Amino acid sequence: MAAVLVATACSGAAQQEKTMTTNGKTMVVFFSHAGDNYSVGNIEVGNTKIVADYISETTGAEQFEIVTHKYDGMAYTPLINLAQEEVRKGELPEYEGEIDLSQYDTVFIGGPVWWGTYPQVMFTFFKNHADDLRGKTVIPFTTHEGSGLANCVEDVRKAFPGANVTKGFSIYGHEVRTGKSKVEKWLKGLGY
Numbered sequence: 001m002a003a004v005l006v007a008t009a010c011s012g013a014a015q016q017e018k019t020m021t022t023n024g025k026t027m028v029v030f031f032s033h034a035g036d037n038y039s040v041g042n043i044e045v046g047n048t049k050i051v052a053d054y055i056s057e058t059t060g061a062e063q064f065e066i067v068t069h070k071y072d073g074m075a076y077t078p079l080i081n082l083a084q085e086e087v088r089k090g091e092l093p094e095y096e097g098e099i100d101l102s103q104y105d106t107v108f109i110g111g112p113v114w115w116g117t118y119p120q121v122m123f124t125f126f127k128n129h130a131d132d133l134r135g136k137t138v139i140p141f142t143t144h145e146g147s148g149l150a151n152c153v154e155d156v157r158k159a160f161p162g163a164n165v166t167k168g169f170s171i172y173g174h175e176v177r178t179g180k181s182k183v184e185k186w187l188k189g190l191g192y
Contacts, residue, residue, distance in 0.1 A: 024105030026061035083114035126159035135160030
């Protein structure tokens with residue numbers, strides 16, 4: 001079972017279905033888990049946060065971090081067991097803060113993959129903003145340890161049917177600290 005979550009995110013080259021522009025305001029919305037992580041151990045800054053920072057550095061995008069304290073201090077195995085239970089029950093954990101996405105033209109959405117898709121707290125955010133991204137470009141990104149894209153892109157498309165959702169990008173969690181050039185190459189391919 002742990003192997004299913006060990007593949008903690010989505011993979012693949014960034015590809016677009018429709019033409020997008022890089023003009024206008026850009027936002028990076030993400031969830032990142034610090035603490036005990038597979039393959040990288042106990043970390044102070046989560047893998048996805050590092051990628052979000054690379055995106056902001058390159059694009060000038062603002063950031064909104066989806067924060068919940070539900071997972072604070074949890075060791076890896078109890079965390080993945082809780083994540084599986086949340087998926088099974090369809091739980092939508094609460095998060096802190098809120099954001100108005102209407103002023104942004106492009107929104108990057110990122111997180112790890114827990115049990116084949118983003119963590120359930122991200123689905124809480126998706127539900128709260130289901131109508132906010134109509135006509136906007138949405139670019140999924142993730143960190144992982146072998147899961148590929150899993151269901152991330154499909155789930156974002158379902159959550160935001162009126163948005164231009166790209167195919168997405170991912171990078172291994174254990175590579176993010178030395179993988180800035182991979183993120184920059186992907187962003188260059190998007191026109192940044």
